[in-house]
Structures are given as structure tokens and as C-alpha cells.
Amino acid sequence: MISYTRSVLLGGAFATLFAGAAFAQTSWDMPTPYGDGIFHTQNIRQFADDVDKATGGDLKITVHSANSLFGHAEIPDAVRDGLVPIGEFLLSRLANEDPLYGLDSIPFLASSYDASAKLWSVSRDEIAAKLAARGLTVLYAVPWPGQSLYLRKEVTEPAQFEGLAFRAYNVASERLAQLLGATPTQVEETDVATAFTTGRVEAMITSPSTGANAKAWDFVTHYIDVQAWLPNNVIVVNTEAFEALPEAQRNALREAAAAAETRGLEMSKAETAAKIGELEAGGMIVSKPTEAVAAKLQEVGKTMTAEWEAKAGASGQAVVEAFRNK
The missing domain is CATH 3.40.190.170 (Bacterial extracellular solute-binding protein, family 7)
Structure with a gap:
């Protein structure tokens, strides 16, 4: 048990309460x-x-x-x-302890602020x-702002993802690349610009904030606003x-x-x-996904959601069902 009638020293006291009718600050x-x-x-x-x-x-x-x-x-x-x-x-940093903590990071389950x-x-x-x-x-x-696609070329059909070197930085992004038919390529955040410039990767998924801060227009040309997940x-x-x-x-x-x-x-x-405005100002072509690409992404989302539900068990399945029925 932690006592809140004394100070806990860690750069200063964090809780000092006194019993009685009056409470100190x-x-x-x-x-x-x-x-x-x-x-x-x-x-x-x-x-x-x-x-x-x-x-x-x-x-x-x-x-x-x-x-x-x-x-x-x-x-x-x-x-x-x-x-x-x-x-x-x-919150999703705790997903290794319980899958439910990673619910908001399932790609294409909730792909808008309303969702x-x-x-x-x-x-x-x-x-x-x-x-x-x-x-x-x-x-x-x-x-956070939704995670969206950054590409070195225009993609209007799902088949265009096939074989693309797709930046992977964790298990979920690797699985996402695989389901799109792309080739997952491990690239650390600090190496992203070099990897694109040298052709080692051709696509990635990240937020508009990260893209704008990294001046993504220096190494990619297209941004597709898919808002894959909003952690x-x-x-x-x-x-x-x-x-x-x-x-x-x-x-x-x-x-x-x-x-x-x-x-x-x-x-x-x-x-x-x-941040999307900054991407446009930097010269990137910003667009929504075509119907064909959107349909493929939804298919990927259903697969990854089903895989998540298998890990999460009955409680996780119940939450997803409640989301779908709301």
C-alpha cells in the first residue's frame, strides 16, 4: 500500500494530503x-x-x-x-499483455474519426x-491522426501493390504488407528517407503528422488518405x-x-x-483511395480483425460485435 500522507521523492512530491476537515494543497x-x-x-x-x-x-x-x-x-x-x-x-503499447489494448490499432476496423x-x-x-x-x-x-499510405507512384488498383517493397516496422505492418501482396521490408524510422531514395522501399503507412515532420515530399510523391487506424x-x-x-x-x-x-x-x-495541407504544399499528390483500392483494404481489414478476434477470445469478439452493431 502507498501512503499519501508523505511525499514520494521522484523529482518532487506528488501527493500530499492531510486528514481532517481541511485538505492541504x-x-x-x-x-x-x-x-x-x-x-x-x-x-x-x-x-x-x-x-x-x-x-x-x-x-x-x-x-x-x-x-x-x-x-x-x-x-x-x-x-x-x-x-x-x-x-x-x-494504449496499444500494452497489446502484448492483452490483445484488447490493441483493438484501436487493427487496420481498417475503424477508419475514420467517427468510427x-x-x-x-x-x-x-x-x-x-x-x-x-x-x-x-x-x-x-x-x-492520433489516422495512418495512411505513402507511395512513390500512383496506385489505383489493388494489383499495383503486388511486389511493392513495403516498409514494415512491427508484426501488424508486416502482415498488412503481406495481405496487400506487397513485400514487407524492415526499415527503422531513422532510415526511411534513405530507404525510399535508394529504392529499398516504395511504400509505407504512417500518420500525416509523421510524414509532414519527415518532409516526406522529398522521397515520395503520393499520399492516399485511408486512415487505416487511429490509435x-x-x-x-x-x-x-x-x-x-x-x-x-x-x-x-x-x-x-x-x-x-x-x-x-x-x-x-x-x-x-x-499536416495533410503541409504534404500538399510540399508537392505531394493527396487523394482518397479508389473504390477498388478501398475494397481491397476493407478485405485486408476483415482478415486482420478475424485474426485479432482469434487471439482476443470471447471478450474481444463481443466488443467487435458491439462495434459493428452500434
Whole structure:
């Protein structure tokens, strides 16, 4: 058990509560993986400000961005173990522990913001229950822009994927390439530009944010906006720390979280539009998939969803069924 009547030293105290009628100011440290220029971090800083104002300064959250307090992979356990009371991480990073955590990263299951929101609404309770078993309470989630196709040539027919050297960086992207008839080619992120320039790869899938930041127009010509999946970042709080707060502060956290989830979704949509605009400004040809390509991608999505359901078992199948029927 973690005591919240003393400070936990890790760059400062994160929770100081005193018993009695009056509560002293509570200070929480919050690690996030991303830099201050990323919209997720900007949204979190607004969330922290909202909590500060709603509690009259009684609950203060100090945001530690860009892995400055904990590395991304360490954040879930750091919150669970009470080293910090609150944190942010990419939900699908936990998919090796339970397939349900990777639900939002199944290609072409939820290929739009509306579908992503629907998928989160039907899976949230199940995911929250699994995180609760780890001692974590879900506050809110915000999706990244959708993953889309970058190519060195125009592709209007599924057959044109056949034999293409397709960048693979994990098991899912390798399987995606195989189902498209492409040749999966392992390329690290730092080598992407060189791999395209030398012809070692001819296609990849990533977000418009990553593409724009990498100046993808220097090495590819076409962007097909397929939004294959929109992975969620999730913000969680240590359940024991949360329950130790006065009711008014718990309510303030919930209300600020609800506002952050709504605001974050709109920020993600704005990010998508802005970054696609940068790709166009850089000279790339931006398009939607043709009917034939869209049909092939949906076929791939059905196959990968079925493979995921086989791993996830009855609970995962029930969530997918609820999504399809909503």
C-alpha cells in the first residue's frame, strides 16, 4: 500500500494530503511521452490548468513532457506502482499483455474519426476494467491522426501493390504488407528517407503528422488518405491516489477529463487537416483511395480483425460485435 500522507521523492512530491476537515494543497507530477509542440501535450496542459482552476488551486498537476520524468514504456508501471499518480501513454503499447489494448490499432476496423469514437465508446468499459485490475483509473483518451499510405507512384488498383517493397516496422505492418501482396521490408524510422531514395522501399503507412515532420515530399510523391487506424493515447490515474482525493477534487478531475477528451478529438482533426495541407504544399499528390483500392483494404481489414478476434477470445469478439452493431 502507498501512503499519501508523505511525499514520494521522484523529482518532487506528488501527493500530499492531510486528514481532517481541511485538505492541504495536493501536487501531482504527470509524465507524458511527447514534446510540448505535440497537440496531445498541449491538450494535457489545458487539462491541468482546468483542474487547477476548478479546485481553486487545491490540486495542481505539473506536466513533465518529452519523457523527461519517465520513458514512454515506463509510464504505465510508474502510475500503477504509485511513483507518480497520473500519466499518459499510447494504449496499444500494452497489446502484448492483452490483445484488447490493441483493438484501436487493427487496420481498417475503424477508419475514420467517427468510427474511432464509436470503437472507443463500445470498448471503454472493458478496457477500463482491465486497467482497473492494474490499479489504474481511466480519465480520458484522444486519438492520433489516422495512418495512411505513402507511395512513390500512383496506385489505383489493388494489383499495383503486388511486389511493392513495403516498409514494415512491427508484426501488424508486416502482415498488412503481406495481405496487400506487397513485400514487407524492415526499415527503422531513422532510415526511411534513405530507404525510399535508394529504392529499398516504395511504400509505407504512417500518420500525416509523421510524414509532414519527415518532409516526406522529398522521397515520395503520393499520399492516399485511408486512415487505416487511429490509435488512442490514454490518460490514467493511480486508483488509490484518485480515491484519496476529496470528492470535489475527484469531480473536478472527471469534468476536466471529459472536456479534454472532447477538445483533444477536435485538436486531432485539426492536426490531420493541417499536416495533410503541409504534404500538399510540399508537392505531394493527396487523394482518397479508389473504390477498388478501398475494397481491397476493407478485405485486408476483415482478415486482420478475424485474426485479432482469434487471439482476443470471447471478450474481444463481443466488443467487435458491439462495434459493428452500434
